[in-house]
Amino acid sequence: MSKLVIPRKAVYRLSLYHRGLQRLKANRVSTVSSAALAKAAGVKPTQLRKDLTYFGQFGTRGLGYNVDALSAKVTEVLGHARLQPVILVGLGHLGSALLRYSGFAKEGFEIVAAFDLEPRNPFPEMEINCLGMERLKDYVRGRDIRMAILAVPAAAAQEVVKQLVEAGIQGVLNFSPTLLQVPEGVVVNNVDLAIELEYLSYFIQ
């Protein structure tokens, strides 16, 4: 099966549609128009329809889309029918907050363990595995974990990502304001909070 080419930005929006579809499913809505779903995602109807054409045709003209069918297809395209395990590295303020953030679970991700140099479990009520960095490699290798959330200080980020890659991690969601060097085949997605704030500030002058 050859991977279809879906524009990067369309992939991003697919996640938004996915979220909208889940909500519709929960509310037992069986059919939705491109106009309605697009509105929920904050995009134009034509854009949604165009986005869907990158991997097929799912609607009924005059009627709209079957929520269950479209939802299943989007889930498949996004490639996480199953719950995806993720590890978190760095248990400072931000890392701790991310660990307790329920939004990841809602989208089908589970933080299965957290790592830090000083791995005391800050939330005994949470039954999360808080481990030392020295156990990272074994843990990741043994469980075929592919994704990591990185929330360590900027100065440590490059060294830690090296360890992650050696352990077999293929995707890193990086919260440290650092440009990470990674080998071919490893994907990094940066979330740079200060830059987002600066970007915002530009548009309110």
Added chain:
Amino acid sequence: MSKLVIPRKAVYRLSLYHRGLQRLKANRVSTVSSAALAKAAGVKPTQLRKDLTYFGQFGTRGLGYNVDALSAKVTEVLGHARLQPVILVGLGHLGSALLRYSGFAKEGFEIVAAFDLEPRNPFPEMEINCLGMERLKDYVRGRDIRMAILAVPAAAAQEVVKQLVEAGIQGVLNFSPTLLQVPEGVVVNNVDLAIELEYLSYFIQ
């Protein structure tokens, strides 16, 4: 003075260049080439040069850019020569973490107060003003604060943003997974953590 048109994405990168320039300044580097600065920001040299042309010419051919001069200009274009005051709304896990996140300060933003329904100060050591929502309007109006970081539960986000707008806030950095309705002239920048993770996961199949 008419505002120049700078492509959205170029503005985002400008913040990255700004960060790189600050570091160079701190290290007493007086001159930098587009190649070096672009590398630090993770972009191509031509892209950096093109980005700069949107608001002028600052380099010396054969030599490079004067760090101080370019830094001053980028600061001016980004529009925050002064420290920008920001308020934070929502003191749950994520909000608390953001409050203590030092990265904002490094880029010239100061969180001057935090608001919540139950405003006990979670960090007495921090000398931050933690106030009840009922005091939001007076606080913001009295100090000409324009930006807010929103980290409240999704269910509350729309109601809270309404209050922010009434108080005079013009820019919102929104961490709740919600599409906010705001009037013309108010800018929202969404940071959707779960979607970022999902986006990442797509590229590691």
Added chain:
DNA sequence: AATTGTGAATTGATTCACAGCT
């Protein structure tokens, strides 16, 4: 009548290729 699907047109962003300075 309503709504999808999609080529064509448009808009936006990036990269190239090289002229122009120091």
Added chain:
DNA sequence: AGCTGTGAATCAATTCACAATT
């Protein structure tokens, strides 16, 4: 010789306009 500045070319994403289908 080295590096910037930029028009032209390319590539990517969005929107339009409307035919096709139920």
